[in-house]
Amino acid sequence: MNQARENHAGVVIIKQDRAMTSKEKNESPIQVESATGGISVEPMRVVSDELVWEALKQCYDPEIPVNIVDLGLVYEVNVEEEFPGNANVYIRMTLTAPGCGMGPMIAADVKRRVQQIRGVSNVLVELVFDPIWNPEMMTEAAKLTLNMI
Numbered sequence: 001m002n003q004a005r006e007n008h009a010g011v012v013i014i015k016q017d018r019a020m021t022s023k024e025k026n027e028s029p030i031q032v033e034s035a036t037g038g039i040s041v042e043p044m045r046v047v048s049d050e051l052v053w054e055a056l057k058q059c060y061d062p063e064i065p066v067n068i069v070d071l072g073l074v075y076e077v078n079v080e081e082e083f084p085g086n087a088n089v090y091i092r093m094t095l096t097a098p099g100c101g102m103g104p105m106i107a108a109d110v111k112r113r114v115q116q117i118r119g120v121s122n123v124l125v126e127l128v129f130d131p132i133w134n135p136e137m138m139t140e141a142a143k144l145t146l147n148m149i
Contacts, residue, residue, distance in 0.1 A: 047087035047119045052077050055113045056091070062102055066145050068093065068110070072137025075128065081119075088122045089114050094133045103127060 056074055057067045068074055076092035091110060095103045107125045114123045135148060143149045 046084050047079050047081060047089070047117060049077050049079055051117050052079060052089055052091070052114055055117055056110060058113050059106065059109050061096065061100075061106060064096070064146070066138070066142040068106065070139045070142035070145075071096070071133075072139070072142075073106075073133060082121075085119045086121050087119050089117075089120055089124070091123070091125045092128055093125065094128055094131075096133055098129050098132075 053069060053074075056077070057069045059068045060066070061068060061071065061073070064071065073095065074091065074093045076090070078090040079087050080090070081087040091114065093107075093110065095106065100106075107127055110125050111123045114120055135143070138146075138148070140149070
């Protein structure tokens with residue numbers, strides 16, 4: 001159970017009375033000085049490829065009820081941390097068709113979701129069409145969902 005209290009500087013301090021989750025183990029403490037001069041300790045996240053892939057699984061082509069990872073639209077994820085808590089993320093992906101009108105919307109959703117990961121500073125989404133996407137790039141689960149097996 002977490003206990004929260006506010007100190008005189010208006011900083012909320014949370015005391016954890018439980019074991020850490022695997023996600024929290026990827027975080028290390030950092031001291032942050034608030035604008036009022038108080039110092040608080042906040043976790044600093046190490047951004048991993050796995051965190052980015054999990055965020056990408058929340059993105060969908062609005063015309064297809066399967067996430068873009070299972071569709072095979074994401075070709076590359078590269079996370080470069082300048083220092084813990086400040087990561088640049090590069091994503092190379094494609095669309096199901098070069099003329100897909102939803103491309104800008106999907107790319108914007110990808111960027112928005114990845115930027116929500118704590119510790120991500122910049123996200124670059126590159127849409128490419130080489131190699132050209134084909135249904136063989138989909139996972140078995142995606143093919144089952146779309147009745148392609």
